Amino acid sequence: MALNPKTQSSLSRHTFWGVGLRFTGLALQLVTGIFAARVMGAQEFGAYVLAHTIVLLAGGAVHWGQGDLALRVLPKASAKTARRLLWNSVMATATSVTLAVPALWAAELAGARLAPGWVLVGTLLALHGGCLTLAALLSACDRVLWVQVIEAALRPAAMLALIGASALFDLSLDATLLFQCGIAAAGLSFGLMAVCLTITWKRRVPATGSSPLPRISQGFPLLATGWSSLFLSQLDHLVVGLVLGNTALGLYRVASRAAGLVGLVQQVATQVLGPRLSHALAAGKVSAARGLTATSAQAATAGGLGVAAIIMILSSPYLQYLGPDYQQAKHLIPIMTLTQICALPFGSGALVLILTRNESRLLKINCFAAIFGACTTAIAAHLFGLIGVSIALLALLPAHKARLRHVVLKTKGPDPAIEFPSWARTGSGKQRRLGRS
Known part of the structure; x- marks a missing residue:
């Protein structure tokens, strides 16, 4: 059975704009990375990259696979199932962030130090994990372009603008300042996606009939699979x-x-x-x-x-x-x-x-x-x-x-x-x- 012309046209349009937005975001990230690498030097830039890699790896596990589960379940979920899925996502993310606080404190006491400091690393980790959860929920609601606009374009643009503003005020660019700019940009992205998800959720038309209520544990295999792929990439x-x-x-x-x-x-x-x-x-x-x-x-x-x-x-x-x-x-x-x-x-x-x-x-x-x-x-x-x-x-x-x-x-x-x-x-x-x- 073939997809109708309207669906094919929508896919083509989403792909075209998605590629354009992703390339725009990557261009902004590339400019930011080039500027940071040139100003900071190889050693300080490498210190930032190591800390950011740890944020990516830890942040990818914050949602416990609930975002990946939403991508599979939400398109055909009833209203009750969708609410449970949203609640599981919020609880998983909140629990992970709460558990991360004593873990980061213990790492600081043990002498494991990163250039930006564990406080900034933990803050960015929490925001990044939240952004991943919101992005997955929006994508499952067929709002991929919204995610691309916010995460692939606005977030790196905000990061670059903040770094440029710091240069105008003659602030010394180092790993700490880069993380502070990253936290501000991630916070903006998190807020915008939260608003978009609220609007989308109110307009969502649930599937008819009943469907099994998802359990948090159902996301664990997806978490293991997704995180293993993330680990390989980093x-x-x-x-x-x-x-x-x-x-x-x-x-x-x-x-x-x-x-x-x-x-x-x-x-x-x-x-x-x-x-x-x-x-x-x-x-x-x-x-x-x-x-x-x-x-x-x-x-x-x-x-x-x-x-x-x-x-x-x-x-x-x-x-x-x-x-x-x-x-x-x-x-x-x-x-x-x-x-x-x-x-x-x-x-x-x-x-x-x-x-x-x-x-x-x-x-x-x-x-x-x-x-x-x-x-x-x-x-x-x-x-x-x-x-x-x-x-x-x-x-x-x-x-x-x-x-x-x-x-x-x-x-x-x-x-x-x-x-x-x-x-x-x-x-x-x-x-x-x-x-x-």
């Missing part, structure tokens, strides 16, 4: 910061930020497509979902290759502008860009495994990749430094993506191959027949 920064120190992390960050632009197109397509894919599968429109996601994967791959070419051309001027502290990163950008290119054709298998209720398989793959990747990158960092970490990731990331794709194509269920374009579905005759079913 693993290299964590290893470099802990093993090689802040200066090396500053160098690594400016290189990975540039190379990460390659995978952005696919990330945007996946993020915009996720709620729509959830709605399509919930409605049983599998063939329509297959066609839409296959087209999305093809466009993401083509766009990523174009971005890679631009990065290779502009990498030298980019590092020259940052200053002499960062010239050692010139050998890292080509390797990291090649890593992203090699991972592009495999699509987003993680999304398909989640939406087809195969989180346990994804979790097993991610856990193995996390343990093996942490050991491999740590050893490579000790033996060969930053080049060793980059080469290790060149082998690890495409292999992980390929493994996910292999599992997706072998999985039975509502057409698990929907995420992959036809030219990416290779393998045995049985697998090819599954992809066409």
